[in-house]
Amino acid sequence: MADVPSMRELLGDDPPQNWGKWGSDDEVGALNYLDAAQVLRGVGSVRDGQVFTLQCPMGHPHGDPVFPGREGIKREMVWDQELFESGQGPSFPGGIRATDDKAEIFLQGSSQYDALGHAWYDDTLWNGRSADTTNGGGMSWASILPIAERGVAGRGVLIDMARHRGKDWLDKGETFTHADLEDAAAAQGVTIEDRDVICIRTGFLKYFYSVSHEEFYDGFVEPGLTYSRELVEWFQRKEIPNLVTDTIANEVTADPGSGVLLPLHASLLRNLGVSLAEIIWLDDLAEACAADGRWDFLYTAAPLKIHEATGSPVNPVVIR
Numbered sequence: 001m002a003d004v005p006s007m008r009e010l011l012g013d014d015p016p017q018n019w020g021k022w023g024s025d026d027e028v029g030a031l032n033y034l035d036a037a038q039v040l041r042g043v044g045s046v047r048d049g050q051v052f053t054l055q056c057p058m059g060h061p062h063g064d065p066v067f068p069g070r071e072g073i074k075r076e077m078v079w080d081q082e083l084f085e086s087g088q089g090p091s092f093p094g095g096i097r098a099t100d101d102k103a104e105i106f107l108q109g110s111s112q113y114d115a116l117g118h119a120w121y122d123d124t125l126w127n128g129r130s131a132d133t134t135n136g137g138g139m140s141w142a143s144i145l146p147i148a149e150r151g152v153a154g155r156g157v158l159i160d161m162a163r164h165r166g167k168d169w170l171d172k173g174e175t176f177t178h179a180d181l182e183d184a185a186a187a188q189g190v191t192i193e194d195r196d197v198i199c200i201r202t203g204f205l206k207y208f209y210s211v212s213h214e215e216f217y218d219g220f221v222e223p224g225l226t227y228s229r230e231l232v233e234w235f236q237r238k239e240i241p242n243l244v245t246d247t248i249a250n251e252v253t254a255d256p257g258s259g260v261l262l263p264l265h266a267s268l269l270r271n272l273g274v275s276l277a278e279i280i281w282l283d284d285l286a287e288a289c290a291a292d293g294r295w296d297f298l299y300t301a302a303p304l305k306i307h308e309a310t311g312s313p314v315n316p317v318v319i320r
Contacts, residue, residue: 004259007121007266012229016236017271019127026127027146029116029273030241033195034154041195042155042298046319052285055111055315056205058103065208065279066109067248068220074104107144108311113303114276117142118310119265126270138308147275148303148312152242156299156318157196159184160286162203169203170223175252177226178234190295192238197299199244200225201282206246224252227263236272243268244277244299244316277301277314285318294320 022032058064064072079100083089089097108114116126117139123131126142133141161176162169164184181200185192192198202223208216224247225231235243243250251264268274289295297320303312 007260007263010227010255010258010260010263011267011271015267015271016229016232018236018273019271021273024127026273027116027142028150029126029275030239031147031150031152031273031275033239033241034152034197038154038195042153042300045155045296046298047294048320050288050320052288052318052320053315054280054282054285054318055313056279056281058105058110058313060209062209063213064109065205065216065248066106068217070106070109072109075101076103077101105313107306107309107313108278110313111279111281111315112277112311113144113147113301113314114265114269114278114311115139115142115144115147115309116269116273116275118269119262120270121266124270126273139310140308143307144303144309144312145305145307148305152197152275152299152301152316154195154197154241154299155193155296156199156244157185157190157192157296158199158201158282158285158289159192159295160188160201160282160290162201163286163290164188167203169207172219172223173221173252173256174202174223175226175256176224177228178231181225185295188289188295189293194238195241196238196296197242197244198240199280199282199285199299201246201286203283204247205279205281206283221253222247222249222251224250225264226252226257227255227260227267232264232267232272235268235274240274242275242277242299242301244280244282246280246282248279250276250278277316280316285320288320296320 058073301316
């Protein structure tokens, strides 16, 4: 840790920022780019009416892919036939019976969206607000609720980095840049356009479901984008509203050059207001895109409307 620079030292004193771009009270950041024209542009990518849902199942027998320190869903039946047969269940007029259950979950323990206030440095959140707004039992600023109330809809483009590199999944710690994304897009015959929702498949969720937990979490470091100022400027210049990946943390876990943990959360989420969607299942969509050579589509997502929450489970829906 002594050899690892601070986030400010890595990103610089004048990093690319979008603070104030949509006013001092803005809590949805780069999603503002997705205006009605962008929604219609996404609708224009629909050709066959194929529908894909992108959430990983919660409570899967293999377990739930979560960041170390979090746990998967803990679900419990409250009403079932056995309860009614024992006479302990409620009695309803007419004799109808029903199942009921409850769950304890990490709100970022499944396919999910981060709130813009989820990650910060220098005690300051998105748009310059104090990190003290996270105190008191909830996030009073830049929680997931404004994003959930707004929703996400626009043209999505899938970049299949695993397929581009001839692999089922990228290796632990394997990195790529914005230039690699553009190279892969060109090979696929698609263009990453301004204001696109960028979806990146690394195959790492497929890896999670293919191996033991011990193997997956051994020396935990995911593949992904790696920080550079040029990459951040590329995101800012192209006005990218949303980064969507099939990894738990959207980026290579620790920057391979500096050792800093999750610098893109600081530079994209906190500084540019780019929404981050993580643990998104892209394999079925990738197979369909590869089959007919069409890699763009209408991307939609609506996190749950949870008051003052740091993030929310989501089941994005893609139509192509």
